[in-house]
Structures are given as structure tokens and as C-alpha cells.
Amino acid sequence: MANDHSADHSAVHDHDEIRVRGARVNNLKGIDVDIPKKALSVFTGLSGSGKSSLVFGTIAAESRRLIDETYSTFIQGFMPSLPRPEVDHLENLTAAIVVDQERMGANVRSTVGTATDANSYLRLLFSRLSEPHVGASFAFSFNTPEGMCPACEGVGTVSVLDRSVYLDMEKSLAEGAISAPGFNVGDWHWTAYEATPKLDVNKKLKDYDDEEWEWFLHGGPVKEKRGGSNQTYLGVEKKLRQLFLDRDTPPKQKHILDFVDRVSTRETCAECGGTRLAEAPRTATVRGKTIGELADMQIDELLEWVGGIDDPSVAPAARALKDMLSSMVNVGLGYLSLSRAAGTLSGGEAQRVKMVKHLGSA
Ligand SMILES: [Zn+2]
Numbered sequence: 622m623a624n625d626h627s628a629d630h631s632a633v634h635d636h637d638e639i640r641v642r643g644a645r646v647n648n649l650k651g652i653d654v655d656i657p658k659k660a661l662s663v664f665t666g667l668s669g670s671g672k673s674s675l676v677f678g679t680i681a682a683e684s685r686r687l688i689d690e691t692y693s694t695f696i697q698g699f700m701p702s703l704p705r706p707e708v709d710h711l712e713n714l715t716a717a718i719v720v721d722q723e724r725m726g727a728n729v730r731s732t733v734g735t736a737t738d739a740n741s742y743l744r745l746l747f748s749r750l751s752e753p754h755v756g757a758s759f760a761f762s763f764n765t766p767e768g769m770c771p772a773c774e775g776v777g778t779v780s781v782l783d784r785s786v787y788l789d790m791e792k793s794l795a796e797g798a799i800s801a802p803g804f805n806v807g808d809w810h811w812t813a814y815e816a817t818p819k820l821d822v823n824k825k826l827k828d829y830d831d832e833e834w835e836w837f838l839h840g841g842p843v844k845e846k847r848g849g850s851n852q853t854y855l856g857v858e859k860k861l862r863q864l865f866l867d868r869d870t871p872p873k874q875k876h877i878l879d880f881v882d883r884v885s886t887r888e889t890c891a892e893c894g895g896t897r898l899a900e901a902p903r904t905a906t907v908r909g910k911t912i913g914e915l916a917d918m919q920i921d922e923l924l925e926w927v928g929g930i931d932d933p934s935v936a937p938a939a940r941a942l943k944d945m946l947s948s949m950v951n952v953g954l955g956y957l958s959l960s961r962a963a964g965t966l967s968g969g970e971a972q973r974v975k976m977v978k979h980l981g982s983a
Contacts, residue, residue: 636713639680643709646682647674651709656680658713677719679706684717720975722968730764730775733966734916734959737949737978742942743959747912749935751905761912763897770899772892779890780866782858786884790827798826801861801884802877810860816845817854896960913960920946921955948977 637658644652649671656662664672686703725736734740741758748758755761762768769775792798794814795806803810815822819836820829829837839856855863865872865881872878889895896903896913903913908929915923924946930939949955952973957966966974 639714640710640712641675641679641708642711644675644679645707646678647671649674649679658715677721679708680711680714681717681719682706683708683711684714687714688716718979720972720979722972724968725963725966725971725974728964731963732916732959733920733957733961733963733974735764736963736974737945737959739942739945739959740916742938742945743912743915745938746930746935746942747902747905747907750907750930750932752907753905755901755905761898761902768899768902770890770893770897770903773890773897775897777890777893777895777897778887780862780885781888782861782884783886784858787861787880788826788857791825793825794820794822796825799857801857801865802874802880803864804857810864813845813852813854813860814857816852818845916960917958919955920949920957920959923959924950924955945977948980949974952977 639656639658641652641654641656644654648669652671652675654675664676666672682703683706686705689697689700689703692700725731732740734743740762744758744761747761748756751761756767759765760767763770763775763777770777773779787799787801787804789798789800794811797806799811799814801810805811814820814837817836817840819840820833824833826837835856837856838858841853841855841859843854844851845854861884865877866885872881890897893899893903894913896911896916898913904911908926910926915926918926924943927939927943927946932939949957954970954973954977957970963971963974
């Protein structure tokens with residue numbers, strides 16, 4: 622501050638500080654505080670003294686509430702309604718960006734690369750320079766139908782069912798060869814296997830020929846008449862997936878959750894090798910590397926690779942990617958890779974990733 626221009630420091634302009642008067646969120650006892658803008662302020666104190674109540678619970682909360690109020694009443698109807706924090710007066714508030722230590726979402730589609738937008742720059746590079754040419758940049762995204770691996774739908778892992786858990790090869794269907802919720806002898810789901818003309822209900826599973834076995838596991842769906850009613854036949858493995866695994870909302874009953882736990886494990890997708898991408902975007906290369914290999918590289922190594930791109934047609938994207946990766950290295954995250962699932966980052970790592978994202982933002 623020694624070289625600060627000669628302004629009179631006692632005449633602080635009204636807008637140069639955030640003024641908090643009478644903050645009472647949680648245990649705060651009517652705190653008054655002025656926080657200078659364009660400066661780094663640090664709140665310290667004993668655990669439980671109210672640092673978070675003041676910073677997150679009062680200042681950031683009110684900023685968020687004011688931003689929410691700029692939406693139409695109709696839109697606001699779909700947003701959580703936030704109460705005004707308990708404070709007498711808050712002045713000169715600007716938009717708050719919260720960079721906290723909360724873990725990043727457990728969304729399986731979120732990675733370090735998607736969270737920082739580094740992936741969008743990489744995709745742009747590939748859409749212009751890849752050998753062979755694959756297409757526009759969305760064709761390189763595992764979150765679009767064009768780019769995602771069809772086998773794992775862009776997740777990179779698939780659930781595998783352990784047959785030894787739900788099938789007894791020594792038994793026939795009539796003896797209860799299937800053990801899964803709703804598949805006991807006489808249960809509704811079981812009756813589909815009893816009814817299908819392609820299976821002998823008294824034949825032990827170990828005696829099925831290849832055709833019977835395929836029909837039993839993966840056959841259908843096929844509508845079959847049964848008495849007066851129609852029932853749809855679906856192979857038992859497909860049926861279990863449909864009932865218990867491929868649901869938008871996971872089952873809640875404990876015995877079903879236990880069953881899913883015992884019967885299924887997640888394994889790397891054999892089709893895409895975990896890269897989440899369809900074949901064309903998965904195999905195209907730039908400077909000898911596929912987009913998946915780059916995403917798996919350590920960020921400090923990736924930074925070097927980007928440095929070797931000199932094609933003027935992608936200069937702005939290469940520049941932006943370089944800046945982003947340098948920031949990651951500067952905050953000590955050079956050991957991460959873009960493919961790292963965001964949900965597996967520690968609180969401190971997540972905080973630094975968020976910081977880089979916001980610092981790089983226009
Ligand atoms: Zn896959």
C-alpha cells in the first residue's frame with residue numbers, strides 16, 4: 622500500500638466496504654463489522670465463535686437471496702425460498718462466490734475436467750485437429766448421445782451381476798433356482814419363467830443347452846399369453862437389471878438394497894476401457910494422443926503437451942486451456958488428472974478446483 626495514490630485514507634468511500642450491522646444469525650450477538658472491498662480479509666477465531674455464521678450464513682446468504690430475487694416470481698416458485706438472514710442492515714453487497722470445502726457432487730458424470738471446463742477446450746482442439754476428423758466438439762463429449770460409449774452410456778463403468786448369488790445351477794425353476802426379491806416359486810415374476818414355452822420348469826439349470834440358457838438370461842421382451850392375461854417375458858438377467866439397477870430412483874426397501882449390494886459390482890466398461898467415449902472420438906488422435914489418454918495424464922504433463930500445439934486455428938482455445946492447467950499446477954493440483962471423478966476429491970482438493978474455476982472465469 623506504500624505506493625497507493627495520495628487519496629486521503631480517512632475519507633473511505635461509501636462503496637468501498639461491505640457494512641454489516643446487527644448480525645444475529647445462529648449465535649452471533651448483534652455483530653457490527655465493516656469489510657473492505659478489493660482486499661483480502663481473514664476471519665479467525667475459536668471453533669464455534671460464529672465465523673461461518675457471519676461469512677456464509679449472513680453475507681453470502683443475503684447475496685444469494687438478492688440474486689434469486691432478480692428472477693421472475695414464476696421461476697422463484699421452483700427455487701428454494703431462502704429466508705432473509707437475521708441482520709439489521711447489510712450495505713454494499715456484491716455477488717458472492719462461495720469457494721467452500723464441501724465435497725463436489727457425487728454425480729458420476731462429473732470429473733475434474735468437466736468441473737473446470739478444461740474438457741470443453743480439449744474437445745475444441747480435437748474437433749479442429751483430430752486425425753481422422755470426427756466432427757464438432759460435442760462429438761467428443763461423453764455427456765452427449767453422439768459422443769458417449771453406447772455400452773456404459775458415458776459412465777465408464779458397468780454393473781456386473783454375479784450369477785452365483787441369484788442362481789442355483791443344481792436346481793430347476795420349480796425347485797426355486799432363482800433367488801431374488803419377487804422371484805420365489807409362485808411369485809408374480811417367477812410365473813413368467815414357468816409360463817414360457819421355451820423352458821422346462823423341471824429341468825435343472827445346469828442341464829440347459831446354449832439356446833435355453835441364452836433365452837433364460839437374455840431373451841425377450843416378448844408378450845406371452847398366460848391363461849386370460851398377458852405377461853411379458855424377459856430374460857432373468859435383463860429383468861433384474863430393469864427392476865433393481867437401471868432405475869432413475871434407486872429402490873428404497875432394505876431387503877432389495879441388500880440384494881443389489883450382494884449381486885452387483887461395478888467394473889470398468891470393456892467396450893470403452895473406462896474412457897466413457899464412443900469408438901470414433903475414443904480412437905482419434907491429436908499429436909499422437911487420444912482424448913482419453915490426455916484426460917488420464919497428470920495435469921502437469923498435460924500442460925507440457927498443450928504447449929506443443931502451435932496451430933493458429935486453435936490458438937485461443939490452446940491458450941485458455943494452458944491458463945487453466947497452469948492455475949491447477951500453481952495451486953498444487955498438478956498430480957490430478959482431468960478424468961478424476963469429482964466426487965472422489967478431498968474437501969481441500971475440491972476447494973482448490975473451485976477456486977481455479979472461478980479465478981479463470983470472466
Ligand atoms: Zn463404455
